[in-house]
Amino acid sequence: MRVLYFGTYERDYPRNAQVISALRGACVDVIERHVSVWEANAQKWRAGAQAAARLALAEARLLRRPNEDFDVLIVGYPGHLDLTAARRVARGRPIVFNPLVSLYDTFVEDRRRFEPKSPAGRTLKAIDTRALRAADLVVADTKMNARFLADLAGLARERVEVCFVGAEERVFQPGWDPAEPFTALFVGKLIPLHGVATVLEAARIAPDIRFRVIGTGQLDQLLTERPPNVEHVAWVDYERLPGELHMAGCALGVFGTSEKAGRVIPNKAFQALACGVPLITADTPAARELLVGEQSALLVPPGDAQALAAAVRRLAGDPALAQRLAEGGLQAYCNHASERVLGERWRGLIEQLVQ
16 A cells, blocks of 8 residues: 655644654555645745745646656645645545645634635635545544534535544653643644633633743734743744653643634644643543543633633642543543554545545
């Protein structure tokens, strides 16, 4: 079985790196045709003549006649604009799209950068729809997101399957050994989805607890007036994140209140679970696809700073509970989201296409 992983996808983005690693672990031969566009670009989808020119050149390069033989082509994230080239290169062989997100949902509904009926909003929805319909199979990260993508593009539900995000296990391994004082660790892009405002308000409610925020993004300005018990680090190398997690008293997931926040389980939640770190995250339909409250994580209402502060204080004061959650979360990861499990899942989906 040979797979061509194809497009302008971000090679180092966890979803792509993890899928490739999981497939190879499942004895699938993965080759890549990658043209770099988005790497080292923090504003990936910002309009501009230079970005458009880079993308146009990349799409032309992707169209070259394939030298490789393969059974299935997978378009990686972000690859919404790569499907036209993918269909030509595939020459009738099955195409799988690994979109991770809807562009419309991300930039219109979640981040509110465009109005729904604006030219940009309509264009993003059209790009989403065309890309999703061009694939023989779309693989979403949760059941909730699969339903959303199917409805967005008018696809039959059987054309959208689910495979959790997971974590790249060459990097994220168990090793939780919390340092003193207890620290609640938040890692991620500072975007509305993650609910950093809720985290900061929880820190104000619990001034006796140390919080550490790693990341930067759209809501950076919220950190300028952070309470004194919140440490902010703008950037930590990807390879160093496990060390940060291993020392934390607990990891914080997402707490946003948007519809999208209810449909996703972010990279950082899987990474914390893979490292055996107790996790606190919002109680959402997506989270409950993987987690059980009080067993594999503490689940709190989205946007509820009081509940988040209480959960952090509870873990800080109850080491036995923290240990149980650490073990339960790692077990949930191993059972449902490890590279072994996801590799078998991805291989099974691909084999169905080539039968």
